[in-house]
Amino acid sequence: MSTIERLLLKQEIEDFLYLEADLLDGRKFRDWLDLLAEDLVYFMPIRRNVKFGQHDEKENTRQGEGISWFDEDKWTLTKRVEQVLTGVHYAEEPLSRVTHMVSNIRLLDVTPTEVTVGCRFLVYQNRVEYENYTFIGRRTDVLRRNGESWLIAKRELILEQNVLLAKNLSIFF
């Protein structure tokens, strides 16, 4: 891949991630679901305080085993969207105000069909009157070519918290 091709690809990916953030922050949750691959893996581990030298092995809970904050598929995320859209999911009724910031975007791996993208996320949630939550962390996405656009095939969210400093994870990341 030439440098120009790589730059164009990076630009295209950035645009896609910003579009995704717009859909979420604009509360177009069903449209957002359309960006998710049918075999999506959506994973947010719990982070643990471990001894120096044990981080690789023990710091994060693992996808596919035990309990994490999220370790789920498109069916479950679809259920979450349906729940918000009932209008009586009181943890999101009235709806939170949310802004997703995405930065530090890098293409980590490029194949003809998939691109692995690393970034940082900063998600700000304001709820009802005085509730404020800031979720900051690192994210790795696997995006799959889908015609002129992309599908999110895998999303790993490394939230920089141990005890969750929020009452709920009722928003989408």
Place this chain on the structure above:
Amino acid sequence: MTNPIDTERGLISREIFVSPEYHRAELEKLYTRAWLFVGHESQIPNPGDFFVSRMAEESVILCRDARGEIRIFLNSCRHRGMKVCRYEQGNTSLFVCPYHSWSYTTDGKLQGVPLYRSLYEGTLNRDEWSLVPVGRLANYKGSIWATWDETAPDFLAYLGDAVDHLDQVLDCRDGRPGGAEVIGVHKWVFPSNWKLAAENFLGDSYHNPSHRSVDMIGMSGSAQPGQRRDNEYTNAQRVWIGFPAGHGLTAGIAHPDLEYTPTYAQYPEVDEYFRYCFYERKRRLGEKARNLALVGNIFPNTSYHGRQPRSLCVWHPSGPDKVEGWRFFLVDADAPAAVKDVLRHYYMRYSGPAGMTEQDDMENWLYASKASSGTIARRYPFNYQMAMGKPNAANLGPGLVATQMTDQTPRNFYRTYARYLNGDGWDSLLGRDLQPIRRAAE
């Protein structure tokens, strides 16, 4: 209001949910005495294994010492108070304080004191400066409980007849005693008073409408519309029970001829497992198998989900208006891997801060606490008069057994609560004046 905890009239002051004075009194008079859930032996299988837990606002270390004995002590150096362990779990032979390097063996004994000979010889008797141990510790079917009160009754006496219900959280699904394993722990903070969370599990089925959204979408194991849990209680007699020591719950008593209700129908292997367990449990336990746990709260702050999703959750007070929830998720240790996998997914989408059901609870607890803190609001008590005066069932087992939703169970909880705050003796705290309780042999 003359009596802030008027359980006779069903009126309870909002002060107990918002005031720093009540919070302080709870820490000093209740949490220093009641039996509290600390962890599970599956978290510390080998000598030297530890898991840092909490007892209300205190950090404690649950540890299996070098000889294999289970210990719990305060996670605070006896010298200047630094936490001797800030890892969540692991294996060690020594807890070395980062501050001045005093070190303690896994049985809590002070071992290393730097420059002991030149600075402390003749003054400091190391035997007197062990990490502060709990007053009493119990391992009940793998669940580890502790109290700071050396004079507290045995854990099983404290539990009383609630034991038959807690058993269903701790036992294998097929009725074999014990055999559970903790597959993960959620820890999260939210602004509320801990008692609102505990009450939720005392059998407050009345709050069901707040979960309407998750029922509408149908996220049960069978993905039936209208259900967040597969309903195993259709032909069961529902009961709401309060026990003399303050524990409370709601459960089902199955029809004697009850057959298996399909669960997790999306996943045939899981359905098959639960079908097998249902009949095996019936065979093993006989009449007792009719008892179907749902949710409950072991006084003061250990709540459980007995079947779907299966967990123990401790609501640690962290100030009058802050709670730290620690939810321990359980499976049968020897269940097939495919079953465990489906269950953990179900647990994650149901419970805790990312749980589609529990999220709505947290919203309620937060704003109920907030809206009760004003000077005017505090003049008006909460209402606990539901089903007051309704007769109890005499033939459906021990405790105060209601066959309709009732505030009798929380009234019973707050009667015990008031007794702790009053500094009563253990006979009163166990409610020995209220009902005969089963003699427990521990």
